[in-house]
Each structure stands twice: as structure tokens, then as C-alpha cells.
Amino acid sequence: MPKSILCSNRDEYLSRPTEFAHFHSFETQGHLRHGILQDQQPGQRPTQHSQYSNTVVLSGIDVQAGGTWLGLAKTGKLALLTNITEDTTLNFPQSRGHLVASFLATPPSSLTGLTDIEQYLRGLVGPSDLTDEGRARYAGFNLLLLSPRVTFVSYEAYLATNRGASGQITYRPLTHAERQYGGLSNGSDGYGGKEWVKVKKGLEILRTVVKVAEDSNMDHDKIIEELFELLTWTSPTPPTSRAELCNTIQVDPILFPENTDGNKLAQQPKGYYATRLATVILVKRTGEVVFIERDRWMLPDEAKSNAERKQGSEWSGDRSRQGEERGERKPVLASTLSSATQRVYRFKLDM
Template sequence: MCLIAFSWQPQARHLHLLANRDEFYARPTQPAHWWPDSPTIWAGRDQQAGGTWLGINRSGRFAALTNVREAQMSVGKRSRGELVTDFLTSSLSPQAYLAQVLSQGEQYAGFNLLLGDLAMDKDEGELWYGGNRAGGEARRLNAGSYGLSNAQLNTPWPKLTRLKQGLAQLDETNEASAFALLDDTTQATPESLPNTGVSPELELLLSSAFIHSSTYGTRAQTYLCIKDQQLDIIERSRGAQAELISTQRLQLILPSA
């Protein structure tokens, strides 16, 4: 997952989120579904390492992951996708889970992790952020608007700023407008590009919300809304020609205490 914008109201357990996952087209992936081997998880699945980039479970837990872009991309001893899967099957609080993960952060390549527990038996919902690079200290998120790409939380990259602005004006019932924001191919101007250590040409390619090249691009797009105990999530899968392959939908009523 490489781009996430979301608004969050913990007292109402109201989470409104847009996300794009970018990946090499050659990496095999399953669209979102209930996992046969972990039947409480609804998520897409990376068939190479077995994990996922964004998912939910039946009790109101949510998790999403982005990579950290670095000039020298390292390969961790463990797959980052397991961080989402393990939280969705864990009984640990987001705070305790992040503490455990970040204590072992050197085993993974650079990541940002977003964890939520919106169970109805709590006074209010919890949403936490943490990562294994500088600035990624674990923190509980207060009510507000946030964005996450391949740097730390709320780093104002142009595509992230545009997506946050679009989300703030979005009618939650307008699915077409939500995916139009995720389909945005507008690239940043050269002077506004971040400097993450990769080439200017690559920075430009990666500067749009929707990415497409011959080998790498946006593979999955997610629209999620949790409000009034109801969870609605839509995932669109995209192919190597940027074509729409499939659409997965789920509506779920979160269980009461």
C-alpha cells in the first residue's frame, strides 16, 4: 500500500478512508476475500509472501501498511505483509501490538503501520500509527484528517495533499467520486517533488495518486467507511494495462458487546 488518506472520529468510531496499493505487476496477488485459512480476515492477499497490505476482521479490527521509500531499498528478514495479518488475528491492543512490532523493527524493510480497533464494547474507537524509521514512533491518533504515503505520517507530498483535500469534500455515499480521486494521474511539478534518493524520473512517475508504467503501478484501490456500527468496503483490482479487473464489496455490521 502506497497512498492512504483518512478522516477519523474516535468517539463515533467513524473512519473514512481512501487507499491505493502500488506493486510490480509480476507479483501474484489475490483480490479481497474471506481467507479460508483465517476466516475472520477479509483482505487481498500477496501470493508471494502470504500477507496483505490492508484488511479488516469481523470484530472491528483494521490494519493497513505502506512501505518507506529509500534510495537503498533493503530486503527485510521478514515480510512486511505479515504485520497486517498478525494484527488482524491477534488479541493484543493496537498499542501493545505496535510496541511488540517496533521492538523487532530491524527485521523488516522500512514500513508505516496503521492499526485500528473499533469494537463496540469499548468507550471509543482506537487508531494508532507507528513505523520503523525516524519519525515513526507509536502514537494514538486523535480526531482529524490524516495522510500516509511512503514517508512518515502527514508528510505533505503533493499527491497526498490532493487526496486529503479531495477526501475532505467527498460525499460518503458517492462511490464514483471516491474512485475518481484514486484514479488521479496528475503528476507533481518538478520543483515540488520530494527527494527520497531515487532518480528524478522515478520520483516523477511515483508522484501521482494512480501510477502506471510497463512493470509497476497501482494494483488495488480501496474505499472504506465505518460509521454507526456499519462497515462498508469496496476494493477494485487493476491490471498491467491499468484496466479494471474486478470489484469486491463487503458490508458488515460490527458486533455489539
């Protein structure tokens, strides 16, 4: 059995420009400047800063706003972001994807007695919550941060959240029970988020997968397929509104009028919202990693272009998803039988 397992879906508008998972540096791609992620101006050369230049990250990239929703640094640091489901008319100056990217790109702690996570979180909370005008920087979010201890035998794990739009950012270490089997979704920590149907169902399936794997000495490939199967669980009653997304792990396409999460950078025209990507990450005690990102729902133009893509880090053509919905084009479900619909990375962390 691997030491650590993480499986996650990314639910998003299918027309939102996105780069698939690949090794990169946020800095060299122009997404990181002075430790803060910003949009790069057309034709502008990315600013170089030596303290970030050696930070190698495996993640996708949100082309529209910068940052990412899930990423793993070669040092072993891992971060996962979920939005909090809410209705708000407020506007926020910074994308939540910046939180993941800035943590992964932050150099090791130089402060005596502080871990990498503690150093990052101390800089995140407090006055930095607000802009110079006194406005909150981020719409509602949950942020899971993991950092390996010296021997890679265990991970330090924290949850940071603002519990909704304009809320104060707080953080706490995960409990012992959460470190064994934890579930994170789009509810507020301490306010019923753990009671969501999708969270409870996901944890139920995960416990079963792990127990069977331990009892039968299941190989890693089989474990991976079982975890991807978990991520495809759908509610017997398909959701038709944002409020009902709490009842299903995989979101089948829903036609929403717009993104109303309060983030100007995230505003979208009318279009389909669904589970776009599923990701499974296994980390062994030796620091060996298996990272697989698999397509789920996509627009027809994407499905056609994916047939030209190769598995893993070998590519033909552009990595980004640039398609926009036209008329009544219907989303299609990616075929899991084709290597063109997934990216597979096997490597060892820098220990």
C-alpha cells in the same frame, strides 16, 4: 454519513502474485504460525492454533511473501501498510505484510489496562525489532492501526513506523486533526511525508467530498464513487522514477528494472509498476460495513480472466493473480463499468 471512511490505492508490480479481497483466516491459509507469518512449504498442512482459529479477516493476500497491505477483521480492527520510498541494498528477512496480518489475527488484549493496539505495539518494538544476528527485520514502512472502542462510536488510532530501512520502530497515537482528516503515503513521519503532493491533494479532495456529502445528504453509493474518483487523480506530469511517485495518487504503468526496496522476498524481474487496486471502506455507527475493492491497472491476461469472475464473494476459477510479463505486453486499465473488475462486501462487524 458513515462514521469512518478509508480509501486507499495499492501500488505494486503488476506481475506480483496476489489474491483478491476475500474472507479468510491467515492461519488456515498457512500464512500464520505461532503468531508470526511464514511461507508455507509445498504440501505442508497449515498449523492450527486455537487462539487464532476464530479470527475472520477480509483482505487480499500477497501470495509471494505472505501477509497483506490492507485488511479488516470482523472484530472491527483495521490495518493499512505503506512502504517508505527509499533506495537501499540491504536485505530483510521478513515481509512488511506480516505486520498487518499479525495485528489483525492477534486475539483481544488479555493484559489489564492495555488496548488491543497497545498490546500489539509493545510486542512489536524493542528487542523484537532485530533478528538474532542483530539485523533489522523490515525495510521502511508506515503502519496505520485502528481498533474500535467498546461502543463503535470512535476508533483508537496509532501510527507505527521505522522511518526507513534499519530504523528503530516507534509509534504514536494520531492527533485530533489526523483523526478527522488523515493522509498516509510513502514518506517518513516527521520528515516531510505530509508535504507530498499526493497527500496534500488527496486530503483536499477528501475534505470537499465529505463537506458536500454532509451538506447535501449524499447517499452512500454516491460517496463511494466520489472516493474512487479521488483515488484516480493523476499528476499533470506523469512520474518516470520512484522519486516522482510522490506527485500522483494513481500511478500509471512505469517500466522499472527491479524492486530495490531491500526485501529479498519482494525482488522482482523487470516489469511494470502501477496502481493495481483501489479500495474504499465505509463503517457506520451501527457496525455495518461496505468494503469495495476495485481493479485499476492489470496485465492483459488478468483482464481476460477477470471477465469470468463474479462480483463479491462468489467466484469462478482461481482468485490469485499469477501472470508474468512476457515480451512487451502492455498493461490495460480495468473497466469500472463491469462487475467483474470489483469485489463488493456488505456485512456487520462482530460487536
